[in-house]
Amino acid sequence: MAELKAGDAIPELKVTPDKYLPHRYAGASGDFNPIHIDPEFAKAVGLPNTILHGLYMMGLTARAATEAAGGDPRALKRLSVQFRGMGAPETEIVVSGEVKSVEDGKATIDVVAAQGDNQTIRNAEAEVQA
């Protein structure tokens, strides 16, 4: 079990989703909303291009928090996020976080997922078994 202390930064998770990642995520998750997979549709509804699934980025946030706690999927007890900026394929996503508190064997971690200055997930809070 990983030792987590308040104030510690968790290891950064860096992922660059390729052009077809949203297609694979759609297949894996069952969410085929065309704004994620069809550039013509996305542009027709006013988006710059296809955008990443918010829940995919939440999946990366869950992965970063779980790996910070040692990697056992049972470690992640709660994850709460707000989706803000839109995520783009073919752009690096950096998930970073800081341990806010550790109490009764549970650590609360503040997490952010961003592409450059664009915070796609903010005010995220993960609770893991420390």
Add this chain to the structure above:
Amino acid sequence: MAIKTEAIGKEWPATTYEVGKEKIGEYARVVGLDNPVHFDREAATAAGYRDVVAPPMFCVVYSAPALGPAMFDDEVAMNFAAMVHGGQEFVWGEPACSGDEITTKAKCLQIYEKDGKGFYVFETVSTNQDGAEVVRGTWTNIVRGV
């Protein structure tokens, strides 16, 4: 325009999803997880799981089907063209493993207006074949210009 709030408290019929080993692996690969407990039965049982275990966020796969009818309900009357997924929370209980039969119920927790936006908050509660709670999700959708 006043927002419609009649659907607060409304519940929708439960959906059931049988968790499969290959579907777990497919999801795990997409989010880049390489822990063998998500792919290999022996590794999963050696780690104390009943079978290959789903990553926590795999919950979207088995709980989302219950939410569909709630989001498209005429009484909820959400304007999809102006909707974004604003926030999400999951609280996990018993792990979901291959072979589990998971039942999910959806309920409308809140509908309210704030700063010209409509907030539609739904809850899903998923339980396994033994009646143990697997995950509880709170889904917040935001509609601009209500």
